[in-house]
Amino acid sequence: MDWEKVKRIFIYLLIWLNIGLFAANHFNGHDYKITNERESAIYKVLEKNGVGLYTEIIKEAPPMRELAISVNALEIDDFREIFFKGENPKITLEFDKTILASNTKSLIVQDNSITYLNPNGNGKIENFGKETAMAAAEDFLELLNIDGRSSLKLESAIPDNGAYVFEYMESFRGYKIFSSLKKITVSENGVTMASASYYTAQEFTGEKREIYSCDEILLTFLEEIRKSSPHDSVYIEKIELGYDFKNAKDIDDGSRLRLVPCYRIFVAGSPDAYTINAYTNELKEE
Structure with missing residues (x-):
């Protein structure tokens, strides 16, 4: 046709x-x-x-x-303090990214985005369900909001193989910024994965x-x-x-x-x- x-x-x-x-x-x-x-x-x-x-x-x-929009500069030391407090993660530099890894979790920093991986979770959740998973995601979101200026709103909550994937998006003067997304996966063992991009809307x-x-x-x-x-x-x-x-x-x-x-x-x-x-x-x- x-x-x-x-x-x-x-x-x-x-x-x-x-x-x-x-x-x-x-x-x-x-x-x-x-x-x-x-x-x-x-x-x-x-x-x-x-x-x-x-x-x-x-x-x-x-x-x-x-x-x-402006691209937010990411400081490796800030993320090490937030996600590996009390630990001494191994730091690996690759072509366009930095990888921090301990025995249980890792963090990939690439340009102005990060990916957090913790297969075993960051702490078991009692009475696991959508509401308790969302509460855990909201707590973790505070860690991702490193500059404290983001105006994030819950975009979706999707069941995924016994876990929940929560997506949060920023907006500017009533319009969503599709490229400024933070995603958090929560299982009964806590947060197992998260990703975030960091931009600041200007005008x-x-x-x-x-x-x-x-x-x-x-x-x-x-x-x-x-x-x-x-x-x-x-x-x-x-x-x-x-x-x-x-x-x-x-x-x-x-x-x-x-x-x-x-x-x-x-x-x-x-x-x-x-x-x-x-x-x-x-x-x-x-």
């Missing part, structure tokens, strides 16, 4: 469908809102192609600026640019999902708009990096999201 042709036809239909409402929407300052007709149309297109939409779409897509920068609307983004998602799973039923559980890197090889702008608006789409049965650049309507390169 020629997906580009399908997308063009769909957009043309939406334009004609809404042409009578354009003037009124423009007068009321609602140019960047998805109309009920467009919302209904995208539901129908997805349904006909085996994709169920079990969440609200994002109905507004106003122009957005880029977000400037919105550059001119406001128009972004693609959610229905247009969903057409790109539909094209991608049908390439990888042409015959499977797919169920969209969550859609969100925030900030992320353009791709894995973004250019450093002096001491700062720039994030762009992105949509994330989550489907049932997978913890990973489809991340689509809101400026270009292209799937993010990993």
Whole structure:
């Protein structure tokens, strides 16, 4: 199927469908809102192609600026004091990372991110369950929040082979920063693994640019999902708009990096999201 042709036809239909409402929407300052007709149309297109939409779409897509963030410098001594207090871990320097390791646990520091591994856990949890596991994760989160400035909120709590994986994300002025994530795995033996990246949001920068609307983004998602799973039923559980890197090889702008608006789409049965650049309507390169 020629997906580009399908997308063009769909957009043309939406334009004609809404042409009578354009003037009124423009007068009321609602140019960047998805109309009920467009919302209904995208539901129908997805349904006909085996994709169920079990969440609200994002109905507004106003122009957005880029977000400037700084990379936090990580001090090895700080982490040694936090995670290996009273121990004398072996320190190994590799090409782009530093590894601290004791007999029971290890910590990998790479660029501005860390990975903590403790297979036996950091302490058995009485009456283990979601609530007690979350309490242990919150305590450990305080250790990860080394500068004390992060505004982290719980993003998800996922059962995983008898353990729970808790994900925490930062936000800036109401927008989530998808690239600033902290993840903690807790079993009945305590925290067994954690990872964290360290950035500081600075300010919105550059001119406001128009972004693609959610229905247009969903057409790109539909094209991608049908390439990888042409015959499977797919169920969209969550859609969100925030900030992320353009791709894995973004250019450093002096001491700062720039994030762009992105949509994330989550489907049932997978913890990973489809991340689509809101400026270009292209799937993010990993």
